[in-house]
Amino acid sequence: MHLVRSSEAPRYDAPGHSGMAMRRLQGREAGPSDSVWLGLSVIDPGGGTTLGASPAEKFYVVLSGRLQVFAQQVTQDGVQEASAVLGTFDSCRIAPNEARRLHNPGDEPCTVMLVMANT
Template sequence: MNIVEHNKAPLYDAPGHQGMVMRRLQGKEAGPSQSAWIGLSVIEPGGGTTSSASDVEKFYVVLSGELTVVARRGSLIQEVKLRPLDSCRIEPEEARQLINQTSSPVTVLLVMPNKA
C-alpha cells in the first residue's frame, strides 16, 4: 500500500498550465504505479491550460467549482461546463483546453496512463 497525505503530495508543473496548483496524489514521484498516475489541480479564476493534445487518453473529474473544457478533434469543437462530480474523457490526439471562467477556484482530479 502507498499512502500519500494531501499536504505531502508532490507539487509539479506542466507546460502550458497557468494559474494552477498541481499535486501528484499517486504514481510518478508520489509513489509506484503500474498503470496510471493521479493528479489534483486547483485552478484559480482565469487560470487553465493552453489547447494541446497528447498521445494518451486523460480523465478529468471536477470535485468542486465549474470547469470549462474545450475539446477539438479535426474540425469538430466541443465546449462543455463540468460541475461537481461531472467527468470527461479526452481521447488520444484530441486537443483539450481547461479554463476556469468563474470567480471561484475549481478543483479537478486527473487520471492518466503512466506512459505520458
C-alpha cells in the first residue's frame, strides 16, 4: 500500500492553467503507479484551462461546485464540439487527442478529481 495524505500531496503546475491549485494524490512525484496518476484541482471562480489536447485519456469527476467543459475533436467528418456544465459527482471522459477547456462558471471554488493515463 502506498499512502499519500492530502496535506502532503505534492503541488504541481501545468501550462495553460490559471486560477487553479493542483495536487497529485497518486502517481508521478506522489508515488508509484503502473498505469494512471490521480490529481485534485481546486478551481477558483473564473479560473480554468486554455483549449488544449494531449495523447492521454483523461477522466474528470466534480467533487464540489460547477465545472464547464468544452471539448473539440477533429474527425474524418470535420470538427465535433461539445459543451456541458457538470455538478457535484458528475464526470466526463476526454479521449486521447481530444482538445478540452475547463472553466469554473460559478461564484464558489470547484473541486475536481483528475484520473489521467501515464504518458
